[in-house]
Amino acid sequence: MAVAALNARHTLQACFGIAFAILLDLYFLRNGFTQPSAPVELSRSVLLWIAIAALIGAVKIHPPAVIAKILARLAYIGLVSYPLYLVHQDVGLMFFNWIGVPYSDTLYPRLLRLFLAPTVFIAIASIIHTFVERPLIAPLTGLLSGKRRRAGSAASFPSPAQ
Numbered sequence: 001m002a003v004a005a006l007n008a009r010h011t012l013q014a015c016f017g018i019a020f021a022i023l024l025d026l027y028f029l030r031n032g033f034t035q036p037s038a039p040v041e042l043s044r045s046v047l048l049w050i051a052i053a054a055l056i057g058a059v060k061i062h063p064p065a066v067i068a069k070i071l072a073r074l075a076y077i078g079l080v081s082y083p084l085y086l087v088h089q090d091v092g093l094m095f096f097n098w099i100g101v102p103y104s105d106t107l108y109p110r111l112l113r114l115f116l117a118p119t120v121f122i123a124i125a126s127i128i129h130t131f132v133e134r135p136l137i138a139p140l141t142g143l144l145s146g147k148r149r150r151a152g153s154a155a156s157f158p159s160p161a162q
Contacts, residue, residue, distance in 0.1 A: 003055040018052060025049075043110070076126075083128035088121050095120060 002017025027033075029045050063071065077084070096102075101112050 003052075003059055006056060007059045018056075021052065022049065077122065080122060080125035080129045083133065084121055084125035087124050087128070088117075091124065092117055092121060 002014045002021065005011075005017060006014035025045050025048055029042065058071075062068075096109075096113065096117075101109050101116075
């Protein structure tokens with residue numbers, strides 16, 4: 001939301017939101033908090049800070065057309081971001097336990113998590129996006145907006161004038 005505020009030129013709100021996110025993360029890091037299945041560690045925090053910087057860059061920097069074309073391919077991750085959010089932690093823990101990669105800060109498990117996790121989770125999120133999300137967008141939007149009613153449903157409710 002802070003990056004959206006930055007895009008809307010609400011600089012003070014944006015700075016407050018970004019500072020709050022980073023300070024909260026530092027608080028968790030310093031006090032040894034854990035997520036449901038993983039400790040909050042420095043590499044996670046650094047990745048979060050890089051992601052914040054990348055979002056700010058995406059909002060504020062307008063790259064040349066050649067670079068924009070290359071970066072446009074990364075927009076796909078935005079399309080699959082909600083399914084990616086849903087599967088990344090619990091499915092990730094199950095997946096890495098299944099293939100025998102312990103949660104450890106040693107080099108081999110960390111490299112496997114770093115390179116294998118994005119590939120596997122983006123693939124799973126793509127499947128969910130393609131076969132669940134996309135087919136349901138139009139019917140659910142119609143249902144929630146009231147524009148799509150079942151045949152005969154209007155006749156079953158009397159109008160207020162009757």
